[in-house]
Amino acid sequence: DIVMTQSPDSLAVSLGERATINCKSSQSILNNSNNKNYLAWYQQKPGQPPKLLTYWASTRDSGVPDRFSGSGSGTDFTLTITSLQAEDVAVYYCQQYYSTPTFGPGTKLDVK
Amino acid sequence: QVQLQESGPGLVKPSETLSLTCIVSSGSISSYYWTWIRQPPGKGLEWIGYIYYSGTTNYNPSLKSRVTISLDTSKRQFSLKLTSVTAADTAVYYCAKGMDIFDYWGQGILVTVSS
Numbered sequence: 001d002i003v004m005t006q007s008p009d010s011l012a013v014s015l016g017e018r019a020t021i022n023c024k025s026s027q028s029i030l031n032n033s034n035n036k037n038y039l040a041w042y043q044q045k046p047g048q049p050p051k052l053l054t055y056w057a058s059t060r061d062s063g064v065p066d067r068f069s070g071s072g073s074g075t076d077f078t079l080t081i082t083s084l085q086a087e088d089v090a091v092y093y094c095q096q097y098y099s100t101p102t103f104g105p106g107t108k109l110d111v112k
Numbered sequence: 113q114v115q116l117q118e119s120g121p122g123l124v125k126p127s128e129t130l131s132l133t134c135i136v137s138s139g140s141i142s143s144y145y146w147t148w149i150r151q152p153p154g155k156g157l158e159w160i161g162y163i164y165y166s167g168t169t170n171y172n173p174s175l176k177s178r179v180t181i182s183l184d185t186s187k188r189q190f191s192l193k194l195t196s197v198t199a200a201d202t203a204v205y206y207c208a209k210g211m212d213i214f215d216y217w218g219q220g221i222l223v224t225v226s227s
Contacts, residue, residue: 048219
């Protein structure tokens with residue numbers, strides 16, 4: 001299995017400021033034949049199911065605000081939330097789908 | 113807009129079989145993959161497996177010996193069976209649309225394994 005790790009475990013950011021969450025895979029999840037990274041990000045609020053934010057590392061899902069952006073390639077990826085809003089408080093998970101899908105342990109984001 | 117809803121017993125005894133159903137109440141059930149994912153209380157997410165509308169399945173190797181996912185297109189539902197459960201199978205079980213990118217999810221159902 002490909003193991004996903006995330007850092008930090010938790011962070012607190014002031015409203016309007018930038019939040020950055022990192023994700024690392026135990027092996028490359030870049031498919032050289034199509035130049036795609038098999039990486040998705042999800043947001044999970046308390047008592048709710050996860051919500052898809054981005055896939056192919058950087059493609060935002062329909063309706064996701066453009067303050068959410070994904071980047072990275074190979075084994076290292078980042079989810080950036082510019083100008084944090086109160087409704088962005090949640091746990092964020094990365095997930096690889098290069099092989100049997102596996103998720104990172106999550107990063108809890110709070111308002112400072 | 114696809115809507116998914118899980119149903120089934122919230123309590124299962126150790127060594128018995130966990131059975132859950134997911135109803136796809138809007139959108140087409142055909143031409144898509146349908147997946148089960150679980151989340152132990154306070155923990156992360158684990159992919160269980162998927163079924164394609166044609167009936168093709170794929171399971172997490174760590175659960176493969178105990179898992180069966182089936183599909184009933186006439187009832188617009190798909191199901192999960194997990195045999196020989198233990199306390200480690202206590203989790204919120206989600207159904208979702210997609211093979212590897214999960215764009216629609218049910219609200220989840222908590223299943224507790226306890227005598």
